[in-house]
Amino acid sequence: xxKANVDCSVPIIxxxxxxxxxxxxxxxxxxxxxxxxFVILDDRSDDGTTEYLMSQDDCTVVNSDLTYGxxxxxxxxxxxxxxxxxxxxxxxxxxxxxxxxxxxxxxxxFEQLEAFTHILDGKNIDTVGAVMVDFYPDKAIDLQxxxxxxxxSDLLTRYPYFDDCHYGSWIDGCNEFRRAYGGVRxxxxxxxxxALYGQKRASAFRAIKSGVRKLIGTEKQKSFCALYKVPLIxxxxxxxxxxxxxxxxxxADGIQLPLMHFKFTGSLLQKIDFAIESGGYxxxxxxxxAYRDLLGVMMQRDASLLGRNSRKYSSKQDFxxxxxxxxxxxxxxxLKDHRTNWxxxxxxxxxx
Numbered sequence: 001x002x003k004a005n006v007d008c009s010v011p012i013i014x015x016x017x018x019x020x021x022x023x024x025x026x027x028x029x030x031x032x033x034x035x036x037x038f039v040i041l042d043d044r045s046d047d048g049t050t051e052y053l054m055s056q057d058d059c060t061v062v063n064s065d066l067t068y069g070x071x072x073x074x075x076x077x078x079x080x081x082x083x084x085x086x087x088x089x090x091x092x093x094x095x096x097x098x099x100x101x102x103x104x105x106x107x108x109x110f111e112q113l114e115a116f117t118h119i120l121d122g123k124n125i126d127t128v129g130a131v132m133v134d135f136y137p138d139k140a141i142d143l144q145x146x147x148x149x150x151x152x153s154d155l156l157t158r159y160p161y162f163d164d165c166h167y168g169s170w171i172d173g174c175n176e177f178r179r180a181y182g183g184v185r186x187x188x189x190x191x192x193x194x195a196l197y198g199q200k201r202a203s204a205f206r207a208i209k210s211g212v213r214k215l216i217g218t219e220k221q222k223s224f225c226a227l228y229k230v231p232l233i234x235x236x237x238x239x240x241x242x243x244x245x246x247x248x249x250x251x252a253d254g255i256q257l258p259l260m261h262f263k264f265t266g267s268l269l270q271k272i273d274f275a276i277e278s279g280g281y282x283x284x285x286x287x288x289x290a291y292r293d294l295l296g297v298m299m300q301r302d303a304s305l306l307g308r309n310s311r312k313y314s315s316k317q318d319f320x321x322x323x324x325x326x327x328x329x330x331x332x333x334x335l336k337d338h339r340t341n342w343x344x345x346x347x348x349x350x351x352x
Contacts, residue, residue, distance in 0.1 A: 129251030136264035140298035164311035
């Protein structure tokens, strides 16, 4: 283990395996938010990730005898790590827990994590939920570009599109997320008729019941992937991860942050190969088998990833109009406390 000689209020914690593609942009982004300490668990990387992490003065590098896909007492190692790491390095203070391809955005007017968490402390808030927004390029063939981006700006230049929809929201007072949209991954699977591995064929009764639900508007949204996470927490001994997307705590009402997720990038093909070979992800990496089938079909057809709701990212304001970004925990009084000229002051009804 390599330990950084730093101690700050909001460490950035991540679990990585062969993420050299994202690391320069990842460090650039979170350092820009004021992060002074990174705690990275390196799961036996062999692509240069380990050497890169060891060269960063503000990074504590952690190793484990376990690997990502191993189970201990019925729980995956990565879920255990997601509790143990922040308990050790963030106990009694705020911490950000994100993957290397996830870039947390703060509300407009907040440029530093410490300033944002100071406001949260003043409101007795200890948990903030997020919506994961997938970014992608125009064509599937664009994913073959393997050169590592140096910054988030580079990522947005190559992969500038997202689905401009209402994805859903965290249920007030609960650690459950009410989904309204399945995301670009589900959209593409449906468009190209890719079946998920291990998916059970619906019985006639279930098909009829689903049809009735459609008619009366109560059908539950099925999703290929979880589009939510809880990346920002003030940690104490009572908090733990249930899975990689959810903790035992309910995120604060009125706050929801965007987590920009760069899934469809030049690193995806390599991740697919590793996931299928190792079988270490959920359901023996069945989702990655579906990705393999999807991209094979799309590249053969020279297909575009764009859909009717695709939008080129311009600013954080894009996330306010569709309800992805919410910050309404203190009304006008809170806004005046931090900044007098808020970009969304006249749009509060759209983000409440």
